[in-house]
Amino acid sequence: MTARIHPLLGALAILVFLFLLAPLVIIIGASLSNTTYLTFPPQGLxxxxxxxxxxxxxxxxxxxxxxxxxxxxxxxxxxxxxxAAYALNRYRIGLPKWLGTLFVLPILVPEIVFGFSLLKSVTIGMGLPVYPSLIIGHALLVLPYSVRVVGASLASFDFSVEEAAISLGCPPLKTFFTVVLPNIRAGVIAAFILAFITSINDVSISVFLTGPGISTLPIQILAHMEQFFDPTIASVSVLLMLVTVGVMAIVEMTLGLTFLTK
Amino acid sequence: MNKFAKWGLTLPATIAVVLLLVIPVVLTIATTFGEPKGVFSTYTAFFNSGFRTNILYRTLRIALITTAISLVIGFLTAYVIAQMPGRLKSIAIIAAVFPLLTGVVVRSFAWLIILGKNGILNSSLLSLGIISEPLSMLYTEGSVIVAMVYLFVPLMILTLTGVLEGIPRDVVEASASLGAKPIATFFQVILPLAVPGLIVGAVLVFTGSFTSYATPQLLGGEQMMMMGTLLYQRAMVTFDWVGASTIAAIMVVITIAIVSIMSRIARRLNPMAV
Incomplete structure (x- = not known):
């Protein structure tokens, strides 16, 4: 679709982008300030x-x-x-529909409820130490990306190629690694990136799963902010933004960022 | 072989989700019905407490306002982005993706610097002579809503840009060639076609803000608690686990209700799905 844009609408869009980016610029400015409190514009660099x-x-x-x-x-x-994504796409008709829904449940269930339940049943109920509980919680939190994003790339994979390899005598497992996997590489990379950034930024699950000596960076930032309100937090935030820049660069190189609007 | 493979391959993920997510969440909800005072006693306690129901209503109100504002801003911005030429469009998408991929703690923290007592907004208003003493903007519903809108607008923009790009060019051109003014095309062709996408965006933003924790924790504090912060406080500060489970159950029920009702409406309203 293409149409002419009313100048007022254009102005609104510019304001929205200012609204989106200004706070991040303010953080960068505040991180450079030579003061013991947070301020913007920075006083001294x-x-x-x-x-x-x-x-x-x-x-x-x-x-x-x-x-x-x-x-x-x-x-x-x-x-x-x-x-799981492979089976859902390869044997589409043979598997019940609810299976696909089951794998996106971690998105549907409120994260904070999941975190609390994990603490109750797994960390305390099953006596699992905090660190493995944290890994399990994050693995489940990002499972929907693994299944759905990889699944999207499997949906456009032509399985007859795989059948050809197998009928020519290639063992199924080897076929998967040498024929299927290279074809869905982009999906796997995308899933990895989205999952990684979701995990590294997570608060609602990690907040329940911190123990003596174990905590994640976002939780530590929250704890630090309760005691000190100095530019350190701003500089940690800038470092986290650099991680985001790195991630976006990888997405752009592998899939193109327009992938994220699909 | 095939039968074994198709079940075997989904088995690890199925076991993981059932054992570590479904059962724990069901157990959390189940414990709320096991009180000696009666099956629904924790729920009557919740709904008889003015303090707690206030928090529920506040949470619903904040989520609703956030969703409405994000829908309008997100849709108009996405409409502009969809018309942009290729290069400008990529820049706009990058500008929306960047905040989206930046963590919620960082993005909420930005508003602490802006809205604080000695924050940027107060000091600029003071130096411009608009106000004579700093306003208390933090720990109000307004500050939570501003930060939430900031959090969810990028998500809305990206979702809706995808939806608008998917609208066939022919349909828009047909409308124009049949004499419709751009504004009529917008309201009578583009908007109805975007409705399913708008509903998807609304559900994402509503459930996201309804269940949020970090933003109300930072910008709402003790005064402006929401369901997420109340759950955390009951569970980890007062160790009232049954109370926390009750809050969890209410959150799950409302989330599932919203998702299922809205997806049903989306299916019914989809003009392309006849």
């Missing part, structure tokens, strides 16, 4: 708040935990999600 992050061991430790949990949780979700 310094990078000492960035140095300060690395001096606070809680930030270092939680950043590491967040990264590990995101990688392991995402990996785990792909490990169980890709086979």
């Amino acid at each position: 310094t990078l000492r708040w960035f140095a300060n992050i690395f001096e606070i061991s809680a930030f270092r430790n939680t950043a590491l935990t967040s990264f590990q949990v995101a990688i392991l949780g995402t990996g785990l979700s792909l490990l169980i999600g890709i086979p």
Whole structure:
């Protein structure tokens, strides 16, 4: 669809984009301010708040935990999600419809309810330590991406190619890794990226699953903010934005960002 | 072989979801009915408490207002983006994706700097002489709504840009060539065709803001609790697990009700699905 845009509508769109980006610019400005309180525009420029992050061991430790949990949780979700997505697309008619719904339940159930229930039943009920509970929680949280995004790319895969490989004598498992997987690579990468960024930013599940010495970066940021309101938080936020930039660069290189509007 | 494969491949994910999500959530809900005072006693306690029902109504109100504002802003912006030439369009999409992929803590924190007592808005208003002493804007419904709209507008823009791009060009051109003015085409052709997408966006934003935790925690504080922050407080501060489970159950029921009602409406209103 193409039509002419009314100038008023154009002006509104510009205002919306200002509204979307200004707060992030303000954070960047505040992170550079040479004051002990948060202010914008920055007064004097310094990078000492960035140095300060690395001096606070809680930030270092939680950043590491967040990264590990995101990688392991995402990996785990792909490990169980890709086979499920494959089966759902390959044997479309033979499988009940509710199975597809089951795998997107983690999006449907309020995250905070899931986090609380996980704490009650798994961490306390089953006596699982906090760290594995955290990984399991994140793996389930991002499972819908693994199943749906990989599934979308399997939906356009021509399974007769796979059949050809098998009928020519290639074992099924080898066929999957050498024929199917290379064809759905983009979907797997996209699922990984979306899952990773969701996990690393998660609050509602992690907030229940922190124990002695174990916490994630977003939870640590919330805790730090309750005590100090200095530019350190702004500089941590800037580092997290850099992670976002990195992720977007990978998406753009592999799939193109317009993928996200589909 | 096939039979084994198709069930076997879905088995790990099925077991994981059932064992670690479905059963724990069902157990949470089940514990609310096991009180010695009666099966529904925790629910009567909830709905008899003015404090707690206030929080429920506030949460519904904030979610509804956030959804309405995001729908209007998101739809108009997406409409403009859909008309943009290729290069400008990619820039606009990047500008919407970037905040979307930035964490909720970071995005809510930005509004703490802006709306705080010594924040940017107060200091600019003071220096412009519009106000004589700083306004208390934080910990109000307004501050929570602003941050929520900020949180969800990018999601709405991206969802609706996809929907608008999917509207066939022929339909719009046909409307114009039959003499409809652009504004008539907008309201009589484009808007009805976008309704299913608008409903999807509305459901995403409503459920997202209804169940949010971090934003009300940061910008609402103790004064402006929402269901998510109330659940956390009951569970982790006062250790009233049955009370927390009751809140969880109410949240699940409302979320599922909204999703199923709205998806039914979306199916009925879809003009392309005849």
